[in-house]
Amino acid sequence: MHLNYGFMLRDIPVVAKALIVTLELTLCSYAGALLLGLIFGFIQLRGFKFLKWIVVGINTVIKGIPLIIQLLFCYYAIPYILKFFSSIIPWYTYDPKHPAYFAFAFVAFSFNYGAYLTDVVVSAFKAVNPGQIEAAYSVGMTHGQGMLRIVGPQALLNALPDLGNYFMWLLKATSLASIVNVFEMLSVAKASTAENYAILEGYIVAAGLYWIVCVIAERLLKLLSKKTDYRIEKRGRKCLNLNR
Numbered sequence: 001m002h003l004n005y006g007f008m009l010r011d012i013p014v015v016a017k018a019l020i021v022t023l024e025l026t027l028c029s030y031a032g033a034l035l036l037g038l039i040f041g042f043i044q045l046r047g048f049k050f051l052k053w054i055v056v057g058i059n060t061v062i063k064g065i066p067l068i069i070q071l072l073f074c075y076y077a078i079p080y081i082l083k084f085f086s087s088i089i090p091w092y093t094y095d096p097k098h099p100a101y102f103a104f105a106f107v108a109f110s111f112n113y114g115a116y117l118t119d120v121v122v123s124a125f126k127a128v129n130p131g132q133i134e135a136a137y138s139v140g141m142t143h144g145q146g147m148l149r150i151v152g153p154q155a156l157l158n159a160l161p162d163l164g165n166y167f168m169w170l171l172k173a174t175s176l177a178s179i180v181n182v183f184e185m186l187s188v189a190k191a192s193t194a195e196n197y198a199i200l201e202g203y204i205v206a207a208g209l210y211w212i213v214c215v216i217a218e219r220l221l222k223l224l225s226k227k228t229d230y231r232i233e234k235r236g237r238k239c240l241n242l243n244r
Helices: 005-016 019-046 049-064 067-088 101-126 131-138 143-180 185-196 199-242
Strands: none
Touching: 005 185, 005 199, 019 049, 019 101, 019 143, 019 185, 019 199, 049 101, 067 101, 067 143, 101 143, 131 143, 143 185, 143 199, 185 199
């Protein structure tokens, strides 16, 4: 087997151009997933029974269906929803000739990872000793101050490893967006290999770029985790000193 190294070198900048789309999809979807995780987690922690069971049911369905099926569902179902809104909202018109493929993938990734981040949020807060909030009361803090200054930071420390792991998994999972016509790195690699009949070489280039991005992202997340740990510990000591 002989690899076309010349093509691989020429293909690197071609595939790398799609890195912007990959990162945009990753960051936007992670922000959406984190927002959903916080909302759903708050509902479960606060004990709203009716809403809690709705959230649990939604998360169970989402986690029980493969992500690729959720992507295809959003790809085919969202246009029908948009057409419906177009029929009842006078100032909105849905253009089927220019579908928002990026938005379809964003919705699928956000809800899929939001279901898992909900568990992270819930478990992170439950891992904090209940005596911590009582200690906050004993030094004169209100419930809100105790949650913001004592319980919240500790919950964040508990959640950081899982939050970082899910970010890495989402970064790699964005390659599935190619099936709904989002031109991220894998889509561009597929198109390039089809044009040049260098299938293996194109996928090697894509794999190498994903690996480099993941290594850099992992290092940045570790650095962020260390700085966050230090700042939270420093802030906690400051709060205790102020309330003594």
